[in-house]
Amino acid sequence: MPIISNLEFYVRAAIAIICVFLVCVTLHEFGHFYVAKKSGIAVPVFSIGFGPKLVKWNRGGTEYSIRLLPLGGFVQMAGEAPQETWFPIGQRVAYELDDELRIIRLGDPKDLKQGYVGTVRRVDLTDAMEMAIDTAQGVRTFQVKPYARVMLNKRSSIPLVERHEQMLGKPLWKRAAVILAGPVMNFLLAGVLFSIVNVCIGIATTTIGQVEPGTPAQAAGLRAGDQIVEVNHHSIHSWDDVASSIQSSYAADRGKLKPLELVVSRAGQPETVQVTPKVENGGAIIGIESAVTHNPLRAVPAGFVQMVRDTGLTVQAYGQLISHHQFSALSGPVGIADVITQQAKVGFWNVVMIAGVLSLNLGLFNLIPIPALDGGRLLFMIIELVRGRKVDPQKEGFVHFVGFAILMLFAVAITYRDVTHLF
Template identity: 35%
Template sequence: MNTIIAFILMFGLLVFVHEFGHFIFAKRAGMLVREFAIGFGPKIFSNKKNETLYTIRLLPIGGYVRVAGEDPEIIELKPGQHIGLEFNPDGAVNKIIVNNKSKHPEARVIEVEHADLDHRLIIEGYEIDEEEKLTFSIDPKAGFVMDEVETQIAPYDRQFASKTKLQRAMQLFAGPMMNFLLAAVIFFLLGMLNGVPADRAIIGNVVSDSPAEEAGFQDGDEVIRIGDTSISTWEEFTEIVRAHPEEELSMTVERDNEQVDVQVVPKSNAAQDQEIGQIGVQAATEKSLLKAIPYSVNQTYEWIKLILVNLSMLVTGQFSLDMLSGPVGIYDATDQVVQTGMLNLLMWTSALSINLGIINLLPLPALDGGRLLFVGIEAVRGKPIDPQKEGVVHFIGFALLMLLMIVVTWNDIQRLFL
């Protein structure tokens, strides 16, 4: 039960923060946000506030912010179509009833000759059996009612395509950016709660049954020299240890204001296709607000770099698709992390948040990176790509991503139960 709760809260937080980035930058740019959704599939909760429908959907595999004009608009009136009009107190149309007009007896029925719902916001037409052409002004927030479902119209200045390339790029980039920011905030909290590794080569903990314990290292020892090389930072210390697996090293440590010589042989471990030395010690930590800030930035950068390296290995064939994990694999890993404590769960959440941000920035159709690519192409060629063609590309990309998700999920299930 603890794992289920932790997974729901963690995954919900990651998706919410990501979509909130898209949402807030769309609002700031003046875009009409039709829906803010957590999950996909059938709605299990919905609430409309102001212009936006907030929903929680059945399948917890992501979320989305639906911005007017980001996909081709479905609101359209054709010549000869009979519609009903309702008006606000100022005489402007505030509801356009497309069908089921009998349910709106107060509506004024007209036959459409011409309609511009994007720029001029007018409808021209005739009342039934009348010859005089009438022109009606439309409220910029008028509703388009079809099958008793009302959708707010989106004048062109409220649509995604009407904004500058910078505004559109920022709205697309904001989701991944918020994931990186969330990771940095969590690393900052970890730095405050758990402490930040000390700059000096001070040992905070000696692992049981390790080469360091056998050599006689103690908690609090500060390594000041390895052989003839002076040591002043933890990085210098670990760099030498990693470079000398299975080789005896002579170290001098400062303990209770005295210098003590120890001999240790780093154990060899495989890491990223090379052998590195480890002696089984952890750095001492210190709690400092001023140090927690650069620590959070550095940890976020290091995780970004690590994930990018792993992605490059996937592209070059060093990793296979069988090594990828979907929701089932992430749930299983979360179950193992939960058992090790809250601090490790926070670290795991940071790693997943960074991973989500990077994956969404890949230049693949339907992902934020794919949409950013189209904005970039528009900037180069000086004009946008046909929205219909772009929509088809993103639809195909989304279908392929769902297929990949099914394959990865099946692999996860096989690893767990077979």
């Protein structure tokens, strides 16, 4: 039935959209998480998905959770921003003490009803790990016990850690490695996905797999099994080289159909063949198809070569987008979901390929030096390297906050445009 058939397709498309976003975003965050852990930075939270928690467990000082909305994930690292920002001067705060009168739990009075309540007067949670609180007995200074819990709400909390476990307390190179790890993971994922597609559907080789009847190739005597070595004295290393050599020769001659000189290896012996292309659909063809190989020793390196090549092409596209103000070419989550839906109509491997493309673009986009993105954080690290000292963390945090707000407004505008185009 058409209704059931359409319903099945949209269910498959929805699953494809969820899987693509989930894998690309979660692995990006896993890159940050893994390098942070290896660098000795406390990571209180690693989540798959957003929204309410469905399942959670604790291991190695990290709360892992699976959440309701499976469209990505996030990681929370200690000391990305100063821990003091949780407790602005003048804020009312509830706190609990241990037997040594050290703070072991902090939070909003409504979330920590059994605690003492006071007003924050001074706070240092980076070096001294202490707070001065205006209590009923006057202003008192309390030590904050390492791993004291900050209550985010009645059920969730994160730890306060000492400087050596904070992001801000690590050397510049370690902080840069943590930030770069997310985009690097996206590039690796793209290369892996491209490689998987290559192994499963095969990659074109420089060997002719089929000669179409009635074409210039057949007339010139080319055969299936011939390996193309040269075209017009230019060495051939891939099937793309064959296609581009035919097209570029045709374009260089301003549409004139001049013979091409092909050197092929036939039964291990070189043969020179003259073939004159014909015009079809506005381009030059000679009527051959490539033989494909599924050999991982060739398919996997080709996947990573494709990743590098597509990275270069994407950087060029970003440059043209900025220089020619082609911002209408940008797509938000809705536009990306539509692309995934269209590829789901074609087949599973097209979805895997688009996941690789999306992962690559996510990695590159995050490297743009815009506040709130990984590239923006790296920019502040470069400034720190040049100045010889850190930018005030609170000022940097404010810049990232403003950048994030602008990005959200931009995302809303693009999403609105994508929705209006679709409907």
